[in-house]
Amino acid sequence: MKSKKACYPYVVWMVLFVVVPMLMVVFFAFTDKSGNFTFQNLLGVGQYSNVFLRSIWLGAIATVICLVLGFPLAYLIARTGRKSQNVMVMLIMLPMWMNFLLRTYAWMTLLEDNGILNQLFEAVGLPKLQMINTAGAVVLGMVYNYLPFMILPIYSILTKMDSSVIEAAQDLGADKRQVFLKVTLPMSTPGIISGVTMVFVPAVSTFIISKMLGGGANLLIGDLIDMQFLGSAYNPNLGSAISLVLMVLILICMGIMNQFDDGEESNGGLMI
Amino acid sequence: MEKKAMIELQNIEVSFDGEQILKNFNLRILDGEFVTLLGPSGCGKTTTLRIIGGFTNPDSGNVYFDGKRINDLPPYKREVNTIFQKYALFPHLNVYENVAFGMRAHKKSEKEIKKTVHEMLDLVNLHGFSHRNVNQLSGGQQQRVAIARALANSPKVLLLDEPLSALDMKLRKDMQNELKKIQQQTGITFLFVTHDQEEALSMSDVVVVMDKGEIQQIGTPQDIYNEPKNAFVADFIGESNILDGIMREDYLVEFFGHKFRCVDKGFKTNEPVDVVIRPEDIDVVKPDEAALSGIVTSVTFKGVHYEIIVDVKGFKWMIQSTDFTAEGEHIGLKIGPDDIHIMHKSEYSGTFGDYSTFSDEMEEDLQTPLSSLEEGEK
Numbered sequence: 192m193k194s195k196k197a198c199y200p201y202v203v204w205m206v207l208f209v210v211v212p213m214l215m216v217v218f219f220a221f222t223d224k225s226g227n228f229t230f231q232n233l234l235g236v237g238q239y240s241n242v243f244l245r246s247i248w249l250g251a252i253a254t255v256i257c258l259v260l261g262f263p264l265a266y267l268i269a270r271t272g273r274k275s276q277n278v279m280v281m282l283i284m285l286p287m288w289m290n291f292l293l294r295t296y297a298w299m300t301l302l303e304d305n306g307i308l309n310q311l312f313e314a315v316g317l318p319k320l321q322m323i324n325t326a327g328a329v330v331l332g333m334v335y336n337y338l339p340f341m342i343l344p345i346y347s348i349l350t351k352m353d354s355s356v357i358e359a360a361q362d363l364g365a366d367k368r369q370v371f372l373k374v375t376l377p378m379s380t381p382g383i384i385s386g387v388t389m390v391f392v393p394a395v396s397t398f399i400i401s402k403m404l405g406g407g408a409n410l411l412i413g414d415l416i417d418m419q420f421l422g423s424a425y426n427p428n429l430g431s432a433i434s435l436v437l438m439v440l441i442l443i444c445m446g447i448m449n450q451f452d453d454g455e456e457s458n459g460g461l462m463i
Numbered sequence: 464m465e466k467k468a469m470i471e472l473q474n475i476e477v478s479f480d481g482e483q484i485l486k487n488f489n490l491r492i493l494d495g496e497f498v499t500l501l502g503p504s505g506c507g508k509t510t511t512l513r514i515i516g517g518f519t520n521p522d523s524g525n526v527y528f529d530g531k532r533i534n535d536l537p538p539y540k541r542e543v544n545t546i547f548q549k550y551a552l553f554p555h556l557n558v559y560e561n562v563a564f565g566m567r568a569h570k571k572s573e574k575e576i577k578k579t580v581h582e583m584l585d586l587v588n589l590h591g592f593s594h595r596n597v598n599q600l601s602g603g604q605q606q607r608v609a610i611a612r613a614l615a616n617s618p619k620v621l622l623l624d625e626p627l628s629a630l631d632m633k634l635r636k637d638m639q640n641e642l643k644k645i646q647q648q649t650g651i652t653f654l655f656v657t658h659d660q661e662e663a664l665s666m667s668d669v670v671v672v673m674d675k676g677e678i679q680q681i682g683t684p685q686d687i688y689n690e691p692k693n694a695f696v697a698d699f700i701g702e703s704n705i706l707d708g709i710m711r712e713d714y715l716v717e718f719f720g721h722k723f724r725c726v727d728k729g730f731k732t733n734e735p736v737d738v739v740i741r742p743e744d745i746d747v748v749k750p751d752e753a754a755l756s757g758i759v760t761s762v763t764f765k766g767v768h769y770e771i772i773v774d775v776k777g778f779k780w781m782i783q784s785t786d787f788t789a790e791g792e793h794i795g796l797k798i799g800p801d802d803i804h805i806m807h808k809s810e811y812s813g814t815f816g817d818y819s820t821f822s823d824e825m826e827e828d829l830q831t832p833l834s835s836l837e838e839g840e841k
C-alpha cells in the first residue's frame with residue numbers, strides 16, 4: 192500500500208504537466224479568439240496540407256537514412272570487444288553533449304553559399320553548389336542530429352541477444368545470410384521500432400533544423416506552429432489546431448509501425 | 464559386426480588465454496552409441512562438444528566425421544545438431560517454426576516440413592503445441608521443443624550439452640528415460656555431456672570420465688563403477704573409501720596392518736596401491752567377527768539406507784547399510800574378496816578417500832549446477 196502512496200506525487204505531476212496542457216491544446220483548437228466553440232481552426236489547417244506532407248516526407252526520408260546508416264553501425268559495434276564498444280558508444284554520444292542550436296549552426300557555416308565546403312570546392316576548381324536552403328540540407332540536419340537515437344536502441348538490443356541462439360541457428364544449418372535474415376534481424380525489431388519512433392517523431396515536428404538549414408522554401412509543421420505562437424502570424428488557436436492534427440498523424444504513423452511487432456513479446460527494447 | 468566410428472578426435476589440443484583446456488585428447492565414438500562425457504565443471508567436456516559442433520577450433524589435432532576430416536567445415540555444414548544447455552530456442556518464432564527452422568534452412572518442401580514437424584512433436588509428446596509461443600512454455604516443454612528441433616534435421620549425431628541441468632529432479636528423471644527411449648528408437652548417435660554421475664550411469668552405453676582436459680577412463684557404466692582406473696574416477700563415480708595398501712602377492716593385499724584376500728592380480732610384489740571399497744559392499748558385524756573395527760561417529764538416514772561414518776584408527780570410513788547403527792557403537796567391518804578393488808597409484812592418490820571432512824551440505828553445494836542457480840534467481 193506504501194507504493195501506492197509513493198506514486199501520488201507523480202500522478203499529480205502528470206496531471207498538471209501532461210494532461211492539463213493537452214486538454215488546453217484541445218480547448219484552444221476548438222475555440223476562437225473570444226473563446227467561442229468553432230471548427231474554423233481545424234478547417235484552416237487544411238490549407239497547410241502541403242506543409243504536413245513535406246514534414247512527414249522529409250521526416251520519413253531522414254528516418255530511413257538513419258536506419259540504413261544506424262543498423263550496420265550498431266551491428267558492428269555490438270560485435271567488437273567490450274572496451275572498444277564503450278569507446279564507440281561514447282563517440283556516438285559525444286556530439287549530443289553539444290548544444291543542439293550550436294550543432295545546427297555549425298552545419299550552416301559549412302553549407303552556406305560562401306561556406307567552408309563551397310570555398311573548398313572553389314579551391315580545387317569545382318563549381319559552387321547550392322546546399323543551404325534545400326530539402327537535402329534539412330534531411331542532413333535531421334539525420335545528423337537524430338542518428339544516435341537510432342543507433343543506441345538497436346545496439347542495446349543486439350548486445351543483449353543470446354549468442355547461443357545464433358549458434359543454434361548455425362547448428363541447424365543456417366549460413367551467415369540466413370542467420371542474419373531469420374534470427375538477428377527479426378530479434379532486433381523491438382530495437383528498430385524504438386529507434387524509428389525516436390527519430391521520426393522529433394524529425395517530423397522539428398522547426399530549428401528547417402529554419403536554419405531549409406530557408407523559407409522548406410517550411411515544416413514545426414515552423415508553422417512556431418509562427419502562430421511566437422511569430423508574425425500570431426494565432427494560438429490555429430497553432431493548437433495544427434498541433435492537434437500533428438499529434439493524431441504521429442499516433443497513426445506509430446500505430447502502423449507497431450503492426451510490424453505484432454504478436455511478439457516486447458523484450459524491453461521498446462521505449463514507447 | 465564391427466561398427467564404424469562416427470566421430471573421431473585425434474590429438475586435440477585446445478587452450479584459452481594460456482590455459483590448457485584439452486590435452487592430447489583422443490576419442491572414438493561409434494555409430495549408434497549413447498556416449499556420455501562425464502566430469503566436473505571446467506574439465507573440458509563442453510569444449511569437446513563445441514569442437515565437434517564446429518563452434519571452437521582446436522589449436523591442433525584432427526576432427527573426423529564419418530571418416531572425413533571436418534576441421535575446416537563451418538557449423539552449418541556439419542551433419543550434427545546440438546541441444547544447448549539453455550535450449551536457445553528462437554524467441555520470435557512459435558513451436559512449429561522453431562522445429563521447422565533447420566528444414567527451412569535446408570530448403571525442404573513445405574509438405575515435408577509439415578509432416579516432419581508433426582512427427583517430431585509427437586515423438587517428444589508435444590502434440591498440439593504447434594502454435595504456442597515458446598516463451599510461455601515450461602522448462603520441460605522448452606526442452607522438448609529443443610529436442611524436436613534438433614532431431615527434425617535427422618542428424619547423424621546429436622550433441623547434448625547438459626540438457627537436463629536446469630530441470631527439477633522429478634522432470635529430470637522422466638527426461639532421462641525419454642531421451643534414452645528416443646535414442647533407441649531413432650538409432651542416432653548421442654554424445655551427452657553431464658557432471659551428474661547418476662545421469663551418466665543410467666543412460667549411457669559408454670561413459671568417458673574426464674578431468675583437467677584429459678580422459679581418465681572410458682568404459683561401460685558397470686566397468687566405470689566396478690573397476691575404476693584411479694582415485695579420481697573412484698571418487699567421482701559414487702561414494703568410495705580409498706585407502707593406501709600394499710600388494711603382497713597376486714590376490715593378496717595388505718592395508719591397516721591386515722592382509723585381505725582379493726580378486727586382483729598382475730601387480731608387482733609389494734607394490735604400493737590404492738584400494739577402493741564401496742560403502743554399500745561393507746557388512747556391519749560384531750567387532751570380534753572382522754579384522755577391522757571402529758567407533759561410529761555419525762549416522763544419517765538417507766531413505767533407502769543409513770549412511771554411517773566409522774572411525775577406524777583415525778581413518779573415517781563410509782558405510783551404507785539398511786540396518787540402523789547407533790552413534791558411538793563399536794562395530795566390525797566385514798569385507799569380502801569381491802568387495803576389494805585395487806588400483807595403481809596415480810596423481811590423484813591421497814587426494815580422495817577419507818570421509819573425515821565429509822559433510823552433506825558441502826556435497827550438495829558442489830553438485831548444484833550453476834545454471835539451475837541462475838534459473839532460481841529469475
